[in-house]
Amino acid sequence: MKILASALAAAAVLAACATPAPPVADARPAYRDAAPVSCAIRESRGRGGVALVPVVWSSRPMAGSYEFSVDKISRSGSASVEQGGAVRVAPGRAETLGSVDMGARPLRYTARLVVSDRVGPVCVATAPRGA
DSSP: OHHHHHHHHHHHHHHHHTSOOOOTTOEEOOOSSOOSEEEEEEEEEETTEEEEEEEEEESSOEEEEEEEEEEEEETTEEEEEEEEEEEEEOTTEEEEOOOEEEESOOSEEEEEEEEEOSSSEEEEEEOOBOO
């Protein structure tokens, strides 16, 4: 019986390790009460280079605030940018909260978006890139 239990436990660990990781800019909601709010950091490429765009959407009216921070390293040096402010989201709509221009070729960056309502954080998204 102990051998069967050990084999099942080992199979569960292997299955958990085989689960693929989420995409880099995937939203990672921190729901307190299954609130229908989601957020993400999207990477937008254009002629000017790469821009990071924080986005939030909700299936219910939502009012609160956001904090968006980006740290980047490129051949020309490093930079840190912080943005934030009030946010209102209509039901079923997505709202772009800002944009951070990364230039033509960032070597590495980390970004974090936190969206909060009057009670606290309802969504957190991160987006690392590079080594």
